[in-house]
Amino acid sequence: xxxxxxxxxxxxxxxxxxxxxxxxxxxxxxxxxxxxxxxxxxxxxxxxxxxxxxxxxxxxxxxxxxxxxxxxxxxxxxxxxxxxxxxxxxxxxxxxxxxxxxxxxxxxxxxxxxxxxxxxxxxxxxxxxxxxxxxxxxxxxxxxxxxxxxxxxxxxxxxxxxxxxxxxxxxxxxxxxxxxxxxxxxxxxxxxxxxxxxxxxxxxxxxxxxxxxxxxxxxxxxxxxxxxxxxxxxxxxxxxxxxxxxxxxxxxxxxxxxxxxxxxxxxx
Amino acid sequence: xxxxxxxxxxxxxxxxxxxxxxxxxxxxxxxxxxxxxxxxxxxxxxxxxxxxxxxxxxxxxxxxxxxxxxxxxxxxxxxxxxxxxxxxxxxxxxxxxxxxxxxxxxxxxxxxxxxxxxxxxxxxxxxxxxxxxxxxxxxxxxxxxxxxxxxxxxxxxxxxxxxxxxxxxxxxxxxxxxxxxxxxxxxxxxxxxxxxxxxxxxxxxxxxxxxxxxxxxxxxxxxxxxxxxxxxxxxxxxxxxxxxxxxxxxxxxxxxxxxxxxxxxxxxxxxxxxxxxxxxxxxxxxxxxxxxxxxxxxxxxxxxxxxxxxxxxxxxxxxxxxxxxxxxxxxxxxxxxxxxxxxxxxxxxxxxxxxxxxxxxxxxxxxxxxxxxxxxxxxxxxxxxxxxxxxxxxxxxxxxxxxxxxxxxxxxxxxxxxx
Numbered sequence: 001x002x003x004x005x006x007x008x009x010x011x012x013x014x015x016x017x018x019x020x021x022x023x024x025x026x027x028x029x030x031x032x033x034x035x036x037x038x039x040x041x042x043x044x045x046x047x048x049x050x051x052x053x054x055x056x057x058x059x060x061x062x063x064x065x066x067x068x069x070x071x072x073x074x075x076x077x078x079x080x081x082x083x084x085x086x087x088x089x090x091x092x093x094x095x096x097x098x099x100x101x102x103x104x105x106x107x108x109x110x111x112x113x114x115x116x117x118x119x120x121x122x123x124x125x126x127x128x129x130x131x132x133x134x135x136x137x138x139x140x141x142x143x144x145x146x147x148x149x150x151x152x153x154x155x156x157x158x159x160x161x162x163x164x165x166x167x168x169x170x171x172x173x174x175x176x177x178x179x180x181x182x183x184x185x186x187x188x189x190x191x192x193x194x195x196x197x198x199x200x201x202x203x204x205x206x207x208x209x210x211x212x213x214x215x216x217x218x219x220x221x222x223x224x225x226x227x228x229x230x231x232x233x234x235x236x237x238x239x240x241x242x243x244x245x246x247x248x249x250x251x252x253x254x255x256x257x258x259x260x261x262x263x264x265x266x267x268x
Numbered sequence: 269x270x271x272x273x274x275x276x277x278x279x280x281x282x283x284x285x286x287x288x289x290x291x292x293x294x295x296x297x298x299x300x301x302x303x304x305x306x307x308x309x310x311x312x313x314x315x316x317x318x319x320x321x322x323x324x325x326x327x328x329x330x331x332x333x334x335x336x337x338x339x340x341x342x343x344x345x346x347x348x349x350x351x352x353x354x355x356x357x358x359x360x361x362x363x364x365x366x367x368x369x370x371x372x373x374x375x376x377x378x379x380x381x382x383x384x385x386x387x388x389x390x391x392x393x394x395x396x397x398x399x400x401x402x403x404x405x406x407x408x409x410x411x412x413x414x415x416x417x418x419x420x421x422x423x424x425x426x427x428x429x430x431x432x433x434x435x436x437x438x439x440x441x442x443x444x445x446x447x448x449x450x451x452x453x454x455x456x457x458x459x460x461x462x463x464x465x466x467x468x469x470x471x472x473x474x475x476x477x478x479x480x481x482x483x484x485x486x487x488x489x490x491x492x493x494x495x496x497x498x499x500x501x502x503x504x505x506x507x508x509x510x511x512x513x514x515x516x517x518x519x520x521x522x523x524x525x526x527x528x529x530x531x532x533x534x535x536x537x538x539x540x541x542x543x544x545x546x547x548x549x550x551x552x553x554x555x556x557x558x559x560x561x562x563x564x565x566x567x568x569x570x571x572x573x574x575x576x577x578x579x580x581x582x583x584x585x586x587x588x589x590x591x592x593x594x595x596x597x598x599x600x601x602x603x604x605x606x607x608x609x610x611x612x613x614x615x616x617x618x619x620x621x622x623x624x625x626x627x628x629x630x631x632x633x634x635x636x637x638x639x640x641x642x643x644x645x646x647x648x649x650x651x652x653x654x655x656x657x658x659x660x661x662x663x664x665x666x667x668x669x670x671x672x673x674x675x676x677x678x679x680x681x682x683x684x685x686x687x
Binding site: 002003004005006007008021023024027028031034035038039104105106107108109110111178262263265266 | 354357360365367368376380381390393397399426
């Protein structure tokens with residue numbers, strides 16, 4: 001093994017290093033999961049309670065606002081949005097603060113820094129998989145039998161993970177430099193819940209605003225979840241826009257992260 | 269000499285110091301403000317004038333051969349940590365180049381990434397992974413790590429319940445089982461109790477004898493002496509000496525002494541202390557104090573010629589604890605001459621066998637049995653860089669809490685069979 005350290009030359013074996021350090025990725029994700037529910041009374045159930053309560057609130061809201069569809073499909077419709085939203089929101093939030101939360105690691109040990117936000121996304125993904133229990137319960141309760149479209153679910157989950165990673169890398173790297181983002185991110189996520197089609201459906205957005213609205217990549221992801229779980233029509237233009245925006249987010253995130261990563265140890 | 273496993277060529281690292289000392293990071297507002305005010309500022313270059321360049325390292329070059337064990341010494345801020353951080357790929361150099369021909373592991377801190385909520389067992393795996401060990405390597409060394417750390421009974425206890433000694437032992441044990449080609453170690457022997465220090469020093473001995481290349485930073489000169497034959501002395505970001513360890517340590521003490529020259533302020537009613545220095549037999553400032561030697565304090569003092577004036581000197585440790593006192597009048601029966609003028613008073617004292625550490629002298633003039641006249645805190649400083657009356661590798665350090673003076677036996681200890 002032969003390694004040269006020079007200004008501006010860390011790219012050469014970066015991706016290979018990332019692969020070599022994959023065990024560290026799993027250890028960090030495992031650490032975050034193991035630690036999160038230590039010394040809590042009901043432990044992992046917290047992962048379920050949050051989306052469950054959000055579901056109840058939004059179902060009631062739709063009822064009061066008169067947006068409701070009939071019984072079972074309404075609960076499933078909301079749940080199909082709440083779950084990916086919750087995953088996306090917690091992955092982005094945690095990835096954004098992951099770097100400044102691991103200061104000692106960054107200042108004292110070398111490894112591809114991408115592992116840190118990546119492990120946050122993995123951690124959120126594990127929580128998300130646990131919340132799928134709610135989905136199973138709701139589908140059994142309302143006797144919803146999924147068809148072949150449910151096979152699209154893993155792809156949609158992967159897309160949400162990539163989107164969260166892209167934004168998480170960007171915001172995480174920005175937070176290292178500008179601590180302002182510690183306040184910006186939670187607020188933006190809060191707003192995001194209302195501009196994303198969680199309480200309503202993309203189809204309810206007027207046709208002439210639809211493509212503008214589709215710039216929110218979550219619109220496509222949530223529509224996709226609803227399509228996969230409850231059927232109905234899907235606007236392929238919205239979906240396509242979502243995929244393109246996700247790709248853009250990943251590209252921007254990786255680019256900015258790689259560009260600033262070298263200075264993390266000095267700036268943090 | 270075999271091929272260099274580590275070559276450093278003209279390495280430099282520049283930091284930009286902004287004049288905002290309250291925040292180490294930028295805020296968005298600053299950047300936005302800078303963008304908008306930039307066109308109105310007259311700057312020659314792209315950087316605003318409020319930024320100072322500071323070279324933490326400059327033009328550092330050296331080669332290290334396979335199997336060599338090299339010490340890196342220097343005062344705080346000399347650039348040691350920056351050098352290690354660059355070699356460990358934590359931070360990037362601004363100039364120059366490093367070529368590494370082997371796997372490098374660095375141990376800049378004991379217990380990096382330890383999580384208090386996780387158990388000892390879990391932390392071994394986590395910390396091992398952070399230090400770059402694979403799962404199999406950790407598993408293979410697991411028993412040995414646990415044995416070295418002596419934490420068998422507490423493996424499934426969260427480390428937050430560990431005593432600090434256990435914590436450090438466990439953390440060092442994981443790191444000590446790294447098996448890289450080049451091991452970079454920063455000051456990790458400065459932790460733990462004396463027993464553990466001895467053990468970890470022994471482990472470092474094994475590592476260095478095992479043909480491993482080791483770069484070893486420490487303020488513990490006894491350990492540097494015991495472990496390395498070559499040392500680099502850094503000062504203000506540059507290598508000022510590269511060669512035999514004994515010589516490097518001697519030069520280091522020169523630096524340590526020179527840095528302490530300071531002026532004395534204030535005056536008393538009858539007297540003014542002008543200067544205080546620790547000097548050698550010839551009267552020149554002492555470069556390096558060797559514990560066990562007599563110590564000479566040279567005090568220059570102005571007096572108005574009042575009778576019954578004395579001088580007291582207190583040996584003070586780094587915690588500002590007075591350890592010992594010398595007194596012109598009370599102990600030696602002498603007063604300052606009752607004639608106005610400037611005098612030089614040399615007091616030769618025998619401070620016993622001092623432990624490694626930083627000491628200083630508070631020096632005061634006094635009106636005998638009445639009051640201090642001109643009291644000077646920290647009038648002179650004294651650094652003991654290595655201490656062991658038996659010339660062993662174990663360093664008797666004051667901060668271990670075992671006292672400031674060794675009590676070496678004045679005749680060989682008698683050991684006879686007791687009935």
